[in-house]
Structures are given as C-alpha cells and as structure tokens.
Amino acid sequence: MLNKISPKIWLAGVQWLFFIFTNTIVVPLSIGHAFQLAPEEIAASLQRSFILTGVLCILQALWGHRYAVMDGPAGLWWGLVLNLCTSAQTVGMSLTEVGGGLASGFLLASLTMIVLGSLGFASFLKKIFTPIVMGVSLFLLTIQLVMNFFKGMLGMNDAGVMDLKVAALSIVIALFVGAIHLKGSRLISSYSILIGIIAGWIAYEILIPTTAQVQQQAGSLFALFPWGKPNLQIGIILTAFIVGLINMTNSITCLATVEKLYKTKTSDAQYKRSYLLTGIFTAFSACFGLLPFGLFTSSVGLLESTKILERKALIIGGAMFAALGLIPAMSGLLSSLPSSVGNAVLFVAYLQMFGTSLRTIQGIQFNSKTIYRIALPVLLGISIMNIPPQAYSMLPMYIRPLVSNGLAMGVILSLILESLVNWTKYELPVTPSHVNSTGKTA
Numbered sequence: 001m002l003n004k005i006s007p008k009i010w011l012a013g014v015q016w017l018f019f020i021f022t023n024t025i026v027v028p029l030s031i032g033h034a035f036q037l038a039p040e041e042i043a044a045s046l047q048r049s050f051i052l053t054g055v056l057c058i059l060q061a062l063w064g065h066r067y068a069v070m071d072g073p074a075g076l077w078w079g080l081v082l083n084l085c086t087s088a089q090t091v092g093m094s095l096t097e098v099g100g101g102l103a104s105g106f107l108l109a110s111l112t113m114i115v116l117g118s119l120g121f122a123s124f125l126k127k128i129f130t131p132i133v134m135g136v137s138l139f140l141l142t143i144q145l146v147m148n149f150f151k152g153m154l155g156m157n158d159a160g161v162m163d164l165k166v167a168a169l170s171i172v173i174a175l176f177v178g179a180i181h182l183k184g185s186r187l188i189s190s191y192s193i194l195i196g197i198i199a200g201w202i203a204y205e206i207l208i209p210t211t212a213q214v215q216q217q218a219g220s221l222f223a224l225f226p227w228g229k230p231n232l233q234i235g236i237i238l239t240a241f242i243v244g245l246i247n248m249t250n251s252i253t254c255l256a257t258v259e260k261l262y263k264t265k266t267s268d269a270q271y272k273r274s275y276l277l278t279g280i281f282t283a284f285s286a287c288f289g290l291l292p293f294g295l296f297t298s299s300v301g302l303l304e305s306t307k308i309l310e311r312k313a314l315i316i317g318g319a320m321f322a323a324l325g326l327i328p329a330m331s332g333l334l335s336s337l338p339s340s341v342g343n344a345v346l347f348v349a350y351l352q353m354f355g356t357s358l359r360t361i362q363g364i365q366f367n368s369k370t371i372y373r374i375a376l377p378v379l380l381g382i383s384i385m386n387i388p389p390q391a392y393s394m395l396p397m398y399i400r401p402l403v404s405n406g407l408a409m410g411v412i413l414s415l416i417l418e419s420l421v422n423w424t425k426y427e428l429p430v431t432p433s434h435v436n437s438t439g440k441t442a
Contacts, residue, residue, distance in 0.1 A: 005312060008190075012308045015194040016317025019302055019349075020070055021334055022197075022342035024053055024321075027073045027291055034085035035095050035227055035289075043332075044221055047325040048288050049073065054322025056281045056293060061311040061318070065266065065274040065295070067258050068303060068314040071281075074294030075144075076247050076408060081291065083389070083401040084236065098236065099227025099289075105240020106286035107230065110279045112244055117275025120268060125252045128415060131360050132373055136414040137253045138357035139374075140381040140407045141297055145350050147385065152343030165208055170344040173200040177348040181305060190306045193349055200341040208338075226289035235398035243401070244282075246408055247294050251275065254295040257356055261303055297353070304352040369426040373417050381410025 028049045032042030053072045060071045081102060088098045153174070155166030177196035181189045188195070251274060255266045274295070282292040303309060324331040361374065384406035392404045402408055 005316070008187075008308070009310055009312050010316065011191055011194065012306065012310070012313035013316025013320065015191060015306065016068075016070075016302075016314050017320045018194060018197050018342075019299075019346075020053060020057065020072065020317055020321050021324075021337070022346055023070065023296060023298070024049055024072050025334075025337075025342075026339065027078060031078075031081055031289075031291065034082055035099060037226065041223075041226055043328070044223065045226065045289055047221055047328065047331060049290055050325030050331055051322050052281055052284055052288070052290065053293075054318040054320070054325065056277060057318030057321070058315050059277050060274060060295075061314045063273060064277045065255055065270050066311065067255070067262065068309055068311050069254060069258055069299040070296040070314070071274075071278060071293050072296055073285075073291035074247050074250070076243055076250070076294070076405065077291045079405050080239065080243050080401040083404065086389075087393075087400065093233075096228035097231060097233060100225070100229050100231035101233030101236030102240060103225055103227060103286045104230040104232065105237045105244075106282060106292050108237060108241050109244025109247070109292060110283040110286065112241065112279075113248055113275050113282065114279035116248065117272050117279060120272070121248070122252065122271035122275065123268060125249055126256070128419065129249065129252045129256065130418050131364065133411065133414045133418055134253050134256060135357055135361040136374060136377045136381075137250075137407070137411050138257065138297065138353060138360055139378050140385075140410045142350060142353040142357055143382055144385060144407055145298060145353075146347060149343040149347040149350065153340055153347060155340050166338075166340050169200075169203060169207060170340045173203070173341060173344040174348050176200075177345055181348070186307070190308055192305060193302065193345055196345040196348070197337070197341060200344060201337060204338045204341050210338075222288060224287055230286075235396075239398045239401065243408075244292070246411070247292070248275070249411065250297065251278070251295050254297040254299070257297060257300050257360070258303065260359075261300065262309060298350055300356050301350045301352040304356065305349050365427060367427070370423055373414075373421070373423055377410040377414040377417065380413055381406035384409055 025046075028045040029042060032045055037045070056071045060066075061068060064071075084098050084102065085095060088095055153167060153170035155163035155170070157163070173196055176199065177192050180192040180195060184192065251271065255271065255274070259266045278293050278295070284290070285292050324334060366374070384404065387404070389404060392400050395403060
C-alpha cells in the first residue's frame with residue numbers, strides 16, 4: 001500500500017509533520033513550567049503530546065471529520081491553564097489543587113462534548129454560527145495567531161527586548177517563504193512551508209549557533225494525573241465547562257470553512273464522529289496532564305498555501321509525529337528547532353486565513369449601521385488582546401481567563417448581536433431613487 005503513495009504526498013506528509021510540530025511543541029513546555037514540573041516530567045508530557053496528537057489526527061482523517069485538518073491542543077484551553085497557574089498563589093491555592101480542578105473540568109468538558117455531539121448539538125451551533133459570526137471568529141483567530149508569531153519572530157527575551165540578529169533572520173525567512181509561494185512553480189510553492197523550515201533551520205545554525213542541550217531522560221510515559229488528582233474546585237470546574245462549550249463552536253467554524261475548499265458539505269454524522277473523537281482524547285488529556293484537544297482552523301491556511309487536500313498527507317504526518325513521541329532521541333532532536341524559525345514560516349502560512357475571513361463575509365452589504373455587527377466584536381477582541389494580563393488582576397480568577405481572551409469575548413459578543421438585533425431592518429436596499437437616468441446607481 002505504501003508504494004502506491006506518490007512522492008508528492010510523502011513530501012506533503014513531512015510538511016504536515018512540521019506544521020503539527022510547530023503548533024504543538026511550545027504547549028507542553030509552557031504548561032510544564034507553569035506547573036513547576038521536573039524536567040523529566042516535562043519531557044514525558046512532550047512525548048505524550050506527540051503520541052496522542054498524532055494518533056488523533058490519523059483517526060479524524062480516517063473516520064472522524066474525514067478532512068485534512070489538524071486536531072491538537074486547543075489555544076483557548078492554553079490561555080485558561082496559564083492564567084489559573086499564574087493566579088493560584090494570589091487566591092491561596094496550590095498548583096496541585098489547580099491542576100486537580102482542571103483535571104475534573106477537563107473530564108466534565110469531555111463528557112459534555114461526547115453527549116452533546118452525539119445528540120446533534122452541531123445542528124444548533126450551525127444555526128447560530130452565521131457567516132458574520134464565523135467571519136468574526138476567523139478574523140480574531142488570524143490576528144491573534146499572527147501577533148503571536150510576529151512576537152516569536154523577534155526572539156524577545158524575558159525583559160521584552162528583541163534579538164536583532166534573530167529578528168533579521170526571521171524577516172528574511174518570512175520573505176523567502178512568501179517569495180517561494182508567490183513566484184515559485186505550483187509544485188515548488190506547494191512545499192513552501194517545508195522548504196522554509198529546512199532552509200531557515202540551516203541558516204539559523206550557521207548564523208546563530210547555540211549550545212542548548214536536549215533533554216534525553218523522561219519520566220513515566222503515561223503517569224496518571226501529573227498535575228494533581230481530580231478534586232471539586234467548583235469555580236475552576238465551571239470555568240472549564242464554559243470554555244469547553246466555546247471550544248465546541250470552534251469545530252463549527254473550522255469544518256464550515258474547510259468544506260468550501262473541498263467543495264462539499266459536512267454531514268451531521270461527520271460532526272458527531274469528530275466530536276466523539278475530540279471528546280475521548282480530551283478525557284485522555286485530563287488523565288495524562290495535557291491540554292484538551294480541538295480542531296485547528298489554522299489548517300485552512302496550510303491547505304490554501306499548498307493546495308494539497310489529500311487526507312493521506314495528514315495521516316502520514318500524524319503517524320510520523322506519533323512515532324517521534326515513541327523515540328525520545330528523535331523528539332529531542334526535533335525539539336531543537338529554533339522557535340523563531342517556526343514562527344517566521346507560520347507567520348506567512350497563516351496570512352492565507354485573512355483571505356478566508358474576507359471570503360466568509362463576501363456578499364454581505366455594510367452601511368453606517370450594519371457595520372457594527374462585525375466592527376464591534378472584531379475591534380473589541382483586538383483591544384482585549386492588547387491589554388496587559390495584569391490589568392485583569394482585580395477580577396475573580398475564575399472569570400479572568402474568559403474575560404481576558406479577546407477571541408472568546410469577540411465571538412460571544414458577535415453571537416449576542418446576531419441573536420438579539422434584527423439587522424435586516426437596518427440594511428439599505430437599492431431602490432429606484434438610487435438609480436439615475438443612465439440606469440447606473442448614484
């Protein structure tokens with residue numbers, strides 16, 4: 001069977017490997033440091049993350065939603081966990097108590113996703129997720145990701161000062177990837193991400209050599225509840241439940257967007273299978289100290305950049321990624337990829353998502369009143385993203401992660417506006433009075 005796979009798909013699979021890797025690697029590292037875990041436990045969580053993410057991507061492509069769309073550690077959960085860890089001491093809680101509360105919350109979110117998904121909750125979400133809501137979600141997701149990638153390109157230290165040499169190289173890499181995509185042949189441009197990562201990594205090692213050592217020893221691969229045993233921290237559990245519901249809406253945005261590339265319609269059965277798999281693996285994440293999973297709408301950026309839609313490519317990339325988790329030396333080697341290189345390449349790849357956002361609202365007419373339905377949630381979300389985290393320190397820690405998340409608040413506001421306001425009465429249709437004697441609109 002393997003000899004029937006073309007070299008094009010194999011190369012696309014390697015490209016998916018790097019895409020999954022660059023979207024995954026920083027998560028267990030940052031979470032491990034937030035929980036003050038030992039280096040060997042962080043290394044083990046890295047391996048677990050590789051294995052579960054790779055296997056889930058394969059199952060989703062084969063049986064779940066059946067698209068070439070990554071399913072990995074969800075960014076919404078990432079912000080929640082980091083905020084709770086940062087706030088733990090100020091409210092008199094230990095990190096173990098926070099971790100145990102999160103484990104309980106993850107399990108509840110997992111059960112909720114499985115039950116609601118099997119009951120056809122996706123049909124309800126599709127009704128309330130109008131093109132405007134999806135457009136707002138995609139705009140804010142694109143802005144949030146590109147802002148993070150740009151900061152990562154600059155090589156900033158703990159004091160917030162950029163490394164000029166790293167920043168200059170990152171800009172050159174980004175321009176190089178963009179040039180390949182714009183000027184290269186269709187074959188070459190399809191692998192612009194892969195070429196950019198390999199060339200950028202080589203250039204980094206030549207121009208900015210480092211002496212960083214790779215963690216070779218890992219703790220128990222599947223130790224149960226490394227963050228803390230499940231408990232009944234009600235505030236944390238309820239917050240996790242709300243975030244879990246919001247995370248479910250991400251699947252609607254993602255699949256409704258990617259189906260346009262495939263020129264098909266996602267069935268209710270596909271939504272149910274996708275929710276089932278994500279829910280099951282979210283339960284695994286609760287047990288093994290990982291972030292819950294969610295579909296990556298950013299996969300659309302890769303698909304639009306490469307024009308390679310075959311599921312086999314994702315399956316190959318997922319299989320290689322899972323295999324890396326079983327081989328500590330290999331995962332350690334890949335972990336030495338400079339983060340600035342990955343950020344520079346992804347910065348270019350995700351620019352495609354901005355076009356997807358625009359196409360989502362294409363055909364909708366805006367005037368001085370109806371512009372509020374998209375301008376208000378998008379600009380509010382961007383404003384929240386640019387407020388320092390410490391500005392929210394006076395809020396209760398249980399709502400802080402939600403209120404400080406520009407993406408979540410923007411989507412929630414958009415849902416409220418679309419549900420409560422009848423925008424059709426504010427639209428200004430073209431009438432005969434708007435047409436002049438030549439038959440053209442005035």
